[in-house]
Amino acid sequence: MTSKSMLLSISLAVAAALASGAVSARTEIQNKGSDTLVNVAQSWAEQYGKINPEVAVAVSGGGSGTGIAALINGTVDIANASRKMKDKEIKEAEAKGHHPVENVVGYDALAIFVNKSFPLNSISIPELAKIYGRDGGATKWSDLGITIPGCKDEIVVVSRQNNSGTYAYFQEAVLGEKGKFRQGTLDMHGSKDVADLVEKTPCAIGYSGLAYATEHLKTLCISPEKGKACVKPTEDTAFDGTYPIARPLMMYTDGKPKADVKKYMDWIMSDVGQCILAKEGYAPVRKISCK
Amino acid sequence: MANSTTAPGAATAAAFDRRDFDWYVDKAVQAIVFVCGISAIIFVLGIFVFVTKEGLGFIVNHMNFHEFFLTPYWSPSDADDPEYGILALMAGTASVTGLAMLVAIPFSLGAAIYIAEFASGKTRETLKVLVELLAAIPSVVWGFIGLVIMNPLIIKWFDVPVGLCVLNAGIILGLMAAPIMTSIAEDALKAVPDRYREAAEAMGATRWQVTYKVVLPAAKNGLLGGVLLGVGRGFGETMAVLMATGHAVNIPNSIFDSVRALTATIAAELGETVVGGEHYQALFTIGILLFLVTFVVNLSADLIVRGIRKG
Numbered sequence: 141m142t143s144k145s146m147l148l149s150i151s152l153a154v155a156a157a158l159a160s161g162a163v164s165a166r167t168e169i170q171n172k173g174s175d176t177l178v179n180v181a182q183s184w185a186e187q188y189g190k191i192n193p194e195v196a197v198a199v200s201g202g203g204s205g206t207g208i209a210a211l212i213n214g215t216v217d218i219a220n221a222s223r224k225m226k227d228k229e230i231k232e233a234e235a236k237g238h239h240p241v242e243n244v245v246g247y248d249a250l251a252i253f254v255n256k257s258f259p260l261n262s263i264s265i266p267e268l269a270k271i272y273g274r275d276g277g278a279t280k281w282s283d284l285g286i287t288i289p290g291c292k293d294e295i296v297v298v299s300r301q302n303n304s305g306t307y308a309y310f311q312e313a314v315l316g317e318k319g320k321f322r323q324g325t326l327d328m329h330g331s332k333d334v335a336d337l338v339e340k341t342p343c344a345i346g347y348s349g350l351a352y353a354t355e356h357l358k359t360l361c362i363s364p365e366k367g368k369a370c371v372k373p374t375e376d377t378a379f380d381g382t383y384p385i386a387r388p389l390m391m392y393t394d395g396k397p398k399a400d401v402k403k404y405m406d407w408i409m410s411d412v413g414q415c416i417l418a419k420e421g422y423a424p425v426r427k428i429s430c431k
Numbered sequence: 432m433a434n435s436t437t438a439p440g441a442a443t444a445a446a447f448d449r450r451d452f453d454w455y456v457d458k459a460v461q462a463i464v465f466v467c468g469i470s471a472i473i474f475v476l477g478i479f480v481f482v483t484k485e486g487l488g489f490i491v492n493h494m495n496f497h498e499f500f501l502t503p504y505w506s507p508s509d510a511d512d513p514e515y516g517i518l519a520l521m522a523g524t525a526s527v528t529g530l531a532m533l534v535a536i537p538f539s540l541g542a543a544i545y546i547a548e549f550a551s552g553k554t555r556e557t558l559k560v561l562v563e564l565l566a567a568i569p570s571v572v573w574g575f576i577g578l579v580i581m582n583p584l585i586i587k588w589f590d591v592p593v594g595l596c597v598l599n600a601g602i603i604l605g606l607m608a609a610p611i612m613t614s615i616a617e618d619a620l621k622a623v624p625d626r627y628r629e630a631a632e633a634m635g636a637t638r639w640q641v642t643y644k645v646v647l648p649a650a651k652n653g654l655l656g657g658v659l660l661g662v663g664r665g666f667g668e669t670m671a672v673l674m675a676t677g678h679a680v681n682i683p684n685s686i687f688d689s690v691r692a693l694t695a696t697i698a699a700e701l702g703e704t705v706v707g708g709e710h711y712q713a714l715f716t717i718g719i720l721l722f723l724v725t726f727v728v729n730l731s732a733d734l735i736v737r738g739i740r741k742g
């Protein structure tokens with residue numbers, strides 16, 4: 141053996157050892173989906189990586205629909221979703237031999253934002269449907285008997301891009317199963333953009349996760365019917381279901397979670413995991429005290 | 432030479448045979464340049480095949496021509512009842528491009544006439560450099576100007592609730608299209624032979640009469656070509672219109688309405704669709720449409736410009 145080929149075989153052996161070592165030492169969990177959950181999912185992945193360096197959780201966003209599609213195709217271990225899987229999607233998954241299991245990991249109150257100059261503190265679900273629904277009937281604030289200082293009456297309707305889970309949830313919860321959004325909504329590409337636009341525009345109304353509320357915005361109290369008592373969006377009212385447009389945040393796994401995925405899901409549901417979720421502005425699944 | 436002992440005829444042939452290093456370099460460079468030359472064709476064909484392949488599934492299986500072109504409802508992510516109507520998106524693109532041309536044509540024609548016919552020496556050179564500099568501003572920067580500067584100005588001046596609208600995007604797009612239109616219009620004016628001007632001046636025409644009555648009619652094909660290229664630019668522009676239009680699916684009633692462009696829809700939604708899904712394919716179908724329209728516009732512009740060069 142020449143010295144050159146010996147060197148080569150040694151380096152090959154070292155590389156092989158390194159590679160096999162890396163494979164056995166690190167397992168990877170693929171986690172994809174909802175943009176509402178993506179910040180929380182990233183915090184979870186980072187914190188979990190500190191406790192269990194042998195497990196790497198790869199998190200990416202892309203929207204609830206993207207995560208669910210990836211689960212159907214079998215390319216992720218966990219799909220994040222801010223809406224429930226549709227029957228059609230579950231059937232597609234079953235057809236491909238995957239059995240999605242729903243795990244509720246937290247709750248989010250869908251907050252309705254208006255500009256600081258908005259005169260009222262509450263709005264009802266039917267009024268929201270009039271504003272957002274196709275042919276809903278309200279295109280001017282005066283249609284609802286509201287006058288906003290600094291606004292000439294036209295309602296500036298702020299919405300989200302159509303593959304957002306928040307958009308899909310709002311459509312179902314406010315406009316109903318068959319409801320459609322009206323034409324001419326300003327479709328923002330993120331919850332932050334909704335908050336920014338509403339903050340600057342007196343005529344505007346928008347919706348986003350409660351985590352995006354700021355003191356520069358008015359967050360409305362929501363009543364299920366006109367004239368009924370309204371409920372403020374808080375972590376508590378989202379948790380106990382009294383807030384009318386609160387939604388569960390889900391992580392779908394393929395079958396009951398097993399091995400590393402199960403450990404990860406258990407840790408997410410533990411007090412530590414739930415406190416991370418609460419810190420990001422969402423409601424945990426049970427009463428816990430976080431410091 | 433190695434074969435100096437052979438017959439004189441062969442020696443002459445060998446003397447003319449220049450297959451030395453330079454000869455090979457020459458051949459190699461020719462081959463490389465040839466590949467580069469036809470690469471544009473390969474790329475255009477490749478892109479067209481790719482876009483068509485991705486979008487064809489939608490056209491064949493899901494597309495309802497009436498719904499696609501004649502309804503304004505675009506809600507492709509609705510799982511039970513997706514709607515794929517691009518009428519409002521086409522209206523958005525058309526209104527923004529139309530307004531942009533209204534802004535850009537007077538500006539660019541005026542600039543081209545001044546640069547080609549009236550300015551001279553240093554002024555002309557400086558102006559030409561500045562126009563080219565204007566063309567080099569990235570479109571996202573233009574979009575930023577629309578979002579941050581134009582938006583509050585439009586709200587203040589016209590007393591409208593939101594300044595992200597046809598007017599905003601039209602002005603931005605007009606300013607973006609103006610430099611390329613200026614350059615082409617100036618070329619067209621330059622292509623008019625000087626003897627036309629001399630003849631007109633000899634007849635006692637003033638500078639403006641020469642321009643208006645002689646040079647402009649002679650250059651009209653080139654000017655039209657420049658305008659068409661500007662239309663193509665406006666039609667295909669994405670980032671600036673995404674930021675300045677307000678991104679609302681809407682058939683505009685006035686220039687203060689928010690709209691959404693075809694290009695912006697692809698940019699905003701493609702990244703979050705399921706690859707190969709119906710929505711994904713529908714976006715590629717819009718891509719095919721954009722490709723065909725810009726192709727036809729650019730081709731006709733090119734043919735018109737060539738027409739005057741020959742004639």
